[in-house]
Amino acid sequence: MQSFLIYVVLPPSITTQPSSQSINVTQIARFICRASGYRILYQWRIGSGSFPSKVTGINTNTLVISDVRSSDENTYTCIASNEGGNASSRTVKLTVKGNVDPPTISRHPTNMTVKLENSTTMVSLRCEANGATSYNWERQSGSIPSRATWINTNTLTIINLQIKDAGYYRCVAINNNGQRYSKYCRIIINGRLAKDLLQEGEYLKSYYNILHSPYQYYSTSQHIS
Structure with missing residues (x-):
């Protein structure tokens, strides 16, 4: 009789949820997301539009938006995935106080x-x-x-x-x-x-x-x- 080993890869589970932020223009916004599981990949999604070139960490667990402007006001969601599936964090919002950019x-x-x-x-x-x-x-x-x-x-x-x-x-x-x-x-x-x-x-x-x-x-x- 042959025996088989079956490996089941479970979907990730979000362990650290990102938090909404309210910051002043020109400051730096950081959103952090962590998940448990096997060989996890991260990806951030923006609520509307696309990420500007100044944004880094889109494919990591930490999204960084430098030199924040009013145009960066949006919602952001972290997606953790592996071979078993994916999990989404809660959707968080970035609010830019003052809402004033350079002319x-x-x-x-x-x-x-x-x-x-x-x-x-x-x-x-x-x-x-x-x-x-x-x-x-x-x-x-x-x-x-x-x-x-x-x-x-x-x-x-x-x-x-x-x-x-x-x-x-x-x-x-x-x-x-x-x-x-x-x-x-x-x-x-x-x-x-x-x-x-x-x-x-x-x-x-x-x-x-x-x-x-x-x-x-x-x-x-x-x-x-």
């Missing part, structure tokens, strides 16, 4: 082409962002003209425009949880996009008289266009 740019400033007509010529750049509590403006090379106004507003206005004001500008949207930068826009004046007026090796032939003459200069190298 998101909804309107980038647009390029401007300006012809100097007189000393009162002005230009305005505008930026809009969701969730911003204040704004700043930056120039790619050099400083923003002292004639400009923008303090904590989404509109940069340069009055008494001069040829040297041509260049690249961008907006910075700010709140308590971070900041976001708009795309650079360019201001072209009298058909030129100056890089702080002139590149190295160039120099002014004469001072620019905004009321009476076009801007004149000569260069030892190719001029900026």
